[in-house]
Amino acid sequence: MISSYEQTKSIKFLGIKSDPLIKKMINLLMRDGKRTKAENILNKALQSLDRDYPGRAIHIFYLGIIAVRQDIGVRLKPKPKTRRNKQSFNVYLPRVISPICGLNLGMRLLLKSSREQSTLSPLWENLSKELLKASQNKGKVVSKRYSLNKLAISNKRRVHFGVRY
Template identity: 65%
Template sequence: MVVHKKKYISGDLLKFKSDPLVIKAINLLMCHGKRSKAEKILFQTFQALDKDYPGQSFRIFYSAVMASKQDIAVRLKPNPKKRRRKQSYNVYLPRLITPMCGLSLGIRSLIKASRERSQSSFSPLWESLSQELFQASQNKGGVVAERYRVNKLAISNKRRVHFATRR
């Protein structure tokens, strides 16, 4: 008879599974329907954060997501079809985002930055995700800088905000 050893996850990580923000992160981390792999990556990230900063992994996750959450988005205004003179510059239209969409964009930017970091440094995804989460929780790193850059671009183009209304 073969006995399989089962990996037990501590009780703290099991209660994280019921948190809506963790579920959202798992869904955004998931590729090709591989939910168990996404859960494993996220829980290894929590364990790595817990090893370095005992008892603070969930707080670091929440503060990182809130620091990378976006409130304003910027899109390019489409060029007119036929005009005699063309605009030589891009027109950016700022628009407000719903809070849930802002959280999704923040988590997506964290995951994208961690994937780029893991590909460039040949480290596992969970390790680079834990580093990105820690940097974002301290309001540092590329994700937070990108958020501030988008906000600055939206503020500089706020006089054009009346173009962005939908009818």
Template identity: 75%
Template sequence: MSFNSLGTKSDPLVKKTINLLMRNGKRSKAENVLNKVLETLDKDYPGRAMHIFYLGILAVRQDIGVRLKPKPKKRRTRQSFNVYLPRLISPTSGLNIGIRSLLKSSRERSPSTPFWENLSIELLQASQNKGKVVEKRYSLNNLAVSNKRRVHFGIRNR
């Protein structure tokens, strides 16, 4: 099974994933890696590879980010501490961040197994709302929610 038989070569999300997978302009290598990932998913779950791919990508997309505000100047009476400012992330940026974090976590998995196998495992776990990337997303959302009262500090009127 290849890209053409799945009909995914023209899919914008697949194109974006290939572009983020690509290193040093080697598009054909990135296509082959993604093709092996989809074949592995299709072998384990027949006819559901693209569904798992989409669910995994949408599960890791970021909606809210946190920016670290530097410590205020030292004062005698006041303790200085780091302030986390929540911020909204645009949908396209959120997809990029999610796909990048998915690729990063699959690269950090066991080096003895091939990268495409690690990526298929990460996609499968993400589609089930499990795995390292989804946990990281939830912890970041919790951090943003716990600091939402500080949002007015980050708004600047121009």
């Protein structure tokens, strides 16, 4: 039996489904066309955040998404196949990523890290923990972003900046 408090909470979070970032997160969570399951997972994650931090769940969600967005990507250029071995190592080519693509990549990394966490706890719980860590600029996804930026900065002499859409 669901209490009236829980019903109003779920209605409150389902009312923001028209937001583009919420829609994108639901689409990325969705497996095999099960949209209601994806909505329930995101709803439970936001409810969990709202229980711990009343009234701040959406704010934490947005801060987490903005913290994990990618600005710069690195493409691996393979070793040249020549007789004389001028370059015997792989070359990393930094590239600028468009803001929309960067948000999508960040959300995918966030979901991937929450799925890779322990299988004992449900996905919505792992997702709420990852969103909270990302909103505080901590966690695996944010550290991965910083290491990728560091790799791009160390290879900036090979820059051929063109925006990737």
